[in-house]
Amino acid sequence: MFDREFFALGTLDCLSYRDSPIHRIDPRAQVTASLIYVTAVVSFPRYEVLRLLPLSFFPLLVLVLGDIPFRFVAKKILLVSPFALFIGIFNPLLDRAPAFSLFGVTVTAGWVSFASIMVKFTLTVSTALLLVATTSFPGICEALERMGFPRAFVTQLLFLYRFLFVLAEEAMRMVRARENRSFGGRGREWRKTVPLFGTLLVRSFDRAERVYHAMLSRGFQGKVTSLRTFRFSGADLLFLLGVAGGTLLLRFVDFPLIVGRWVLGG
């Protein structure tokens, strides 16, 4: 199962190097817009469902303009949903006060707050996924550094990302070798797996040593430098203001109610 996760990581990495209007937005604008959006989404009261729905405009905007496959994002969201589902499902069990009835079926307040959690979950998780799908990881790191994160942390993120694919392949080779030499579940006991971890770790140490010497001979002085320059253009500002403005408008104005009243003539 984790192999598949790992390939999904590769897919996200590939997606982030595409070219689209969203991909061209400055990473700082994207990170800031995403943070504002997520904060606004979770700030809705616990029984709010309807007013959250129009907020799907932002993930959909990024999805469409960034040309990101919908099914890929949907699958990833389903994959990580168990924890929120596990906590949320207690609300309908515990909060049985009737909230409203629809076509003769009484819906309890617990189900309303559960629905609210799941809608919030979908919106926030898709925002995080779409952020990496439309911004290269080095771009995000650069944005974080310019937004005041410690340089040591940003360097650490960059290194982690570079080694990730190499070590993951190493681990997969070891797992394959274990599967070839064992039958059924044998060889998977934790006692027999620990030396596997240990070997991987020792190999990783050696690799770090080699990489360090290679970097020294190429003039490494403690930080990763990039030739890429960032410019915060008018389009970036427009994107940021548009997303932030739209989000805040939907947060503080009950837009669905106004439209509904207008349609029903109430």
Added chain:
Amino acid sequence: MHMADALLSPAVGGLFWAGSAGTLAYSAGKIKEASDEKLVPLMGVMGAFVFAAQMINFTIPGTGSSGHFAGGMLLAILLGPYPAFLVMASVLTVQALFFADGGLLALGANIWNMAFYPCFVAYPLIYRPLVKKKMTPGRITAAAIAASVVSLELGALSVVIETLLSGITDLTFGTFLLLMLPVHLAIGLVEGLVTAGIVNFVRAQRPEVLEHEEGEGKRKSFPVRGLVLTFLVLAILTGGILSWYASEYPDGLEWSIEKVTGKTELEAPEKGVHAIFQKVQEKTALLPDYSLPPGREGASAATSPETSEKVGTSLSGVVGSLIVLAAVVLSAGAVKIVRRKRSGRAEGG
């Protein structure tokens, strides 16, 4: 164990972001002080190792189900608390972004729950004292298990507190704790066994890696003052948040406040910063009172005019939000079709 954005309120998410960001800046400063260039690639590789190790499944003793390994405690033992905190934070950031574990707002809470406790509580206060006198495989095993269990339980406790403070769940403190603690006791035991196994393996194969652990006096003792200071700041911040919430929680948290202060409610000062904040809060409603769904109180008297008005309001809400949702989805679809046509033409021409 990963908190999700959807389970947090902005205030709680922001509070833990502040705590984690502060610890991150402090740790980064400590690493800079040490100015050990060799540490940079080693930390990067160790972070990647935690990911790679998660791809190797093993059978959990007794149950037959398979688990994988989280790594916070191992990082603290191999690298020391400050680098380990940075590495664990980077691992959690990549998980939040690429695996959608947790989320952007919950990242602060996740770093706190899964990096702060192993690095700054369990390692210096449990693991180090236990192996300080003599390092034998047996002692290492016992210490690693104790430290892993404690850090995982503290993390689980944090998840409970964060969720309850956010006012998302109807679970009571006790029930929630009963759900979380036993599971994490089991996870902590397995994590500790595996951590100890790896440390002992590395110690046999590459003793020089753990040199800093063996050498007494080589390593400066852990600054307890910094730890106390952090907790103090956190306690004050938590107190501030608690007083915000005190009036909103008629039952959930009152008992704990009562136990701490002897009163049922914290008295919020009428003037000063707090009053200003309260006004701002009332204006912006970012920390809203729970607005109950319309009709909840009057559901039994379904025929009263007041209720029918409420039903009318919620009907407009339903119709309106469906229309808006449809508009958003349709325009998204339209843009997609237009873009596809245009790109098709561009390729054709």
